[in-house]
Amino acid sequence: NQQTILELLRDACHQNQIAMLLVTHSQEVAKQFERVESLAEFNKVHARV
Numbered sequence: 001n002q003q004t005i006l007e008l009l010r011d012a013c014h015q016n017q018i019a020m021l022l023v024t025h026s027q028e029v030a031k032q033f034e035r036v037e038s039l040a041e042f043n044k045v046h047a048r049v
Contacts, residue, residue, distance in 0.1 A: 006032065
């Protein structure tokens with residue numbers, strides 16, 4: 001189950017005080033995290049440099 005795996009990963013990261021980088025196309029998954037970065041925004045910044 002997707003939700004169970006996400007909870008296990010989040011709990012493991014919290015317990016070990018480590019960060020997690022998760023790449024997803026799912027808005028349902030992304031909205032469960034407090035910080036979400038869009039690759040489209042990174043591409044816009046890179047194009048201006």
